[in-house]
Amino acid sequence: MGMKVLVIGSGAREHAIAATLLKGASVDEVTVAPGNPGMELDGIRTTHIDPSNHAALIEFMQSSGYDWALVGPEVPLMHGIVDDFREVGLKAFGPTRAAAQVEGSKDFAKQLMARHAIPTAAYRTFTDYDAAAAYVAEHGAPIVIKADGLAAGKGVTVALDTQTALGALEDIFVERRFGNDDLKVVIEDFLEGQEFSLMSFVNGTEFWPMPISQDHKRAYDGDKGPNTGGMGAYSPVPQVSDDTVEQAINTIIRPTVEALAEEGTPFTGILYAGLIATDDGPKVIEFNARFGDPETEAVLPLLTSDLDEGINAILNDEQPTFTWRTNATALGVVLAAKGYPGKPKKGTLVPAIPTDSDSHIYYAGVKKPKHPENQDPADLISSTGLVSSSGRVLVYETVAPTLQAAQSKIYDTLDTLNTTGFFYRHDIGAKALEAIVPNNPNHIE
Numbered sequence: 001m002g003m004k005v006l007v008i009g010s011g012a013r014e015h016a017i018a019a020t021l022l023k024g025a026s027v028d029e030v031t032v033a034p035g036n037p038g039m040e041l042d043g044i045r046t047t048h049i050d051p052s053n054h055a056a057l058i059e060f061m062q063s064s065g066y067d068w069a070l071v072g073p074e075v076p077l078m079h080g081i082v083d084d085f086r087e088v089g090l091k092a093f094g095p096t097r098a099a100a101q102v103e104g105s106k107d108f109a110k111q112l113m114a115r116h117a118i119p120t121a122a123y124r125t126f127t128d129y130d131a132a133a134a135y136v137a138e139h140g141a142p143i144v145i146k147a148d149g150l151a152a153g154k155g156v157t158v159a160l161d162t163q164t165a166l167g168a169l170e171d172i173f174v175e176r177r178f179g180n181d182d183l184k185v186v187i188e189d190f191l192e193g194q195e196f197s198l199m200s201f202v203n204g205t206e207f208w209p210m211p212i213s214q215d216h217k218r219a220y221d222g223d224k225g226p227n228t229g230g231m232g233a234y235s236p237v238p239q240v241s242d243d244t245v246e247q248a249i250n251t252i253i254r255p256t257v258e259a260l261a262e263e264g265t266p267f268t269g270i271l272y273a274g275l276i277a278t279d280d281g282p283k284v285i286e287f288n289a290r291f292g293d294p295e296t297e298a299v300l301p302l303l304t305s306d307l308d309e310g311i312n313a314i315l316n317d318e319q320p321t322f323t324w325r326t327n328a329t330a331l332g333v334v335l336a337a338k339g340y341p342g343k344p345k346k347g348t349l350v351p352a353i354p355t356d357s358d359s360h361i362y363y364a365g366v367k368k369p370k371h372p373e374n375q376d377p378a379d380l381i382s383s384t385g386l387v388s389s390s391g392r393v394l395v396y397e398t399v400a401p402t403l404q405a406a407q408s409k410i411y412d413t414l415d416t417l418n419t420t421g422f423f424y425r426h427d428i429g430a431k432a433l434e435a436i437v438p439n440n441p442n443h444i445e
Contacts, residue, residue: 002028003308006061008051008081009072010034012334012362012395013293016300017070017307018044019360024306031066033057037386038350038363038394051076054084061090068093068315071269077289078104082269091315094269095289099260102267103289106146106186113284116259118252120284121188129173132185136165139187146286147172148184156227156286158190193278194431195285196237197295198248200273201322203314204266205258208322211236211302212245213295214431219341221427228341229392232428233298234331234403239432240277248275248282256287268314297332297362297395325399331406332397333414333428337365338421340391348421349383350393353413359398365390393422403429 003026007018010032018030019042032039035046049056051073061069069085071077071094080097094100101108113120121144126132136143136159145168147155155172159165171177172185196214200207213235219225252273260267272288272295300307305323313320337344347369353361367389396414400406407429414424 002026003068003312004029004031004064004066005308006030006057006066006069007032007035007072008057008069008076010036010051010364011072011293012364012392013291013296014072015039015042015044015362015364016297016360016395016397017072017291018042019362020300020303020307021070024308026306026312027308031060031064033060036363036366036389037368038361038366038384041363041384051081052079054079054081057081058085058088058090061085062088067091068312070094070311072290074100074103074288074290077269093311093315095267096265098265099267099269100289101265102256102260102271102287104149105184106148106286107184109284109287110186112256112259112263116255118255118259118284119281121191123186123188126185126187127183129169132169132173132187133166135187136162136169141165142190144188144190145169145172146186146188148186191276191278191283191285193276194237194240195274195276196240197233197292198245198253198273198275199292199295199299200253200257200271201310201314201320202257202267202269202271203317204268205261207253207257207271208310208320209245209249209253210299210322211324212240213237213292213298214240215292215295216425216428219336219425221425226341228336230292230294230334231336231425232331232333232395233292233295234329234406234429234432235295235298235302236329237432238403244277244282248273252282252284294332294334294392294395297397298330301330301360301397301399302328328399328401329403329406329429330397330399331403331410331429332362332395333410333424334395335393335414335419335422335424336391337388337393338423340423344388344391345421346388346390348388350386350388351417351419351422352384353394353396353417358400359396359409362395362397364392364394366393388421403432407433 031045033049068091077100082092082094085092145157157168196212200209214237215230274285302325310320366386
């Protein structure tokens with residue numbers, strides 16, 4: 001009998017994790033809770049259990065004979081789902097509530113880095129609007145404003161002028177847009193350089209880095225528009241040197257996992273480091289306590305070893321093996337509903353995107369229509385039969401020998417589809433192309 005694994009979450013990240021697990025020779029069954037109907041197209045099971053219902057998830061694991069669980073999103077981690085699983089003897093891959101604070105509180109992470117001399121931007125923490133606004137007025141722009149708690153990737157404002165910075169403070173303290181009861185804001189110096197994401201499998205003081213990737217947070221081409229949860233990613237990132245990555249591992253990842261262990265909050269799971277390559281070396285922008293989204297959809301397709309065997313080894317305190325495809329690029333582009341990240345348009349038929357052995361669709365905000373009989377049969381021919389249910393609808397990903405080839409393949413396909421009611425960025429990967437070939441005439445505006 002092979003392994004049975006539960007993945008907790010519902011988005012494209014969880015779809016990519018589940019699909020990668022299912023490829024493993026040692027896995028018989030993967031269920032995602034709650035998942036989405038797009039995952040079922042890949043033979044992935046779903047169960048309508050809310051990730052906040054820890055008791056129901058535990059009951060499902062025990063009654064269905066599941067071997068272990070992987071926690072995708074951050075909220076269940078902050079609410080101690082791994083602690084609850086461990087209490088009843090179940091294995092879960094992810095950090096405890098205490099260790100997950102590295103993502104759950106920007107202030108916790110900043111203080112940890114300060115105590116252990118881990119390179120990051122200079123910062124101050126404030127708990128009221130007036131003091132924060134006075135600091136912004138004195139410091140000037142550019143400056144970075146971060147809501148302290150979780151904000152689904154949208155609580156960070158890179159303010160290029162003081163007016164924008166003050167608006168961000170109003171959102172946090174006055175409008176309470178991020179719903180924090182205990183209001184706190186971290187204000188950081190602005191850092192210049194190429195951003196990149198470095199995720200690692202971690203077990204206490206040991207860790208196994210993945211290939212680096214680069215996310216695109218702004219909604220529109222040319223890094224314009226509001227911050228989103230991410231509009232696309234690619235891996236590897238050729239304009240960030242191997243030396244820089246090595247330096248990041250030695251000056252950031254290793255001291256961080258050692259610091260967490262030393263301070264009594266040892267970390268097991270995925271440590272995501274959002275980094276920036278500055279003239280003074282790599283520095284930390286943020287930590288997450290789980291797989292990034294959409295970076296996961298661009299990194300896991302490069303994995304050549306068995307994901308289940310690797311994670312299972314970590315859960316049993318054994319040495320895992322992770323091997324990665326080299327001399328290839330994975331690139332994923334998010335198809336989002338019009339209006340995202342504000343009020344996304346729901347209920348639009350999702351177009352069917354053709355795939356091959358090197359490309360994949362990872363579904364996120366999709367559902368089955370309530371009244372499928374009302375759909376025009378002509379429309380259904382060119383669609384998945386699913387409709388949009390939230391902002392980020394899917395990630396279209398491919399692996400190709402070069403970044404240019406991956407980009408061409410994705411956009412040659414997307415640009416021929418009827419994407420009425422949706423939008424996507426046309427420049428995922430353009431920063432790398434510009435870095436590889438300065439003034440590249442083919443780069444996408």
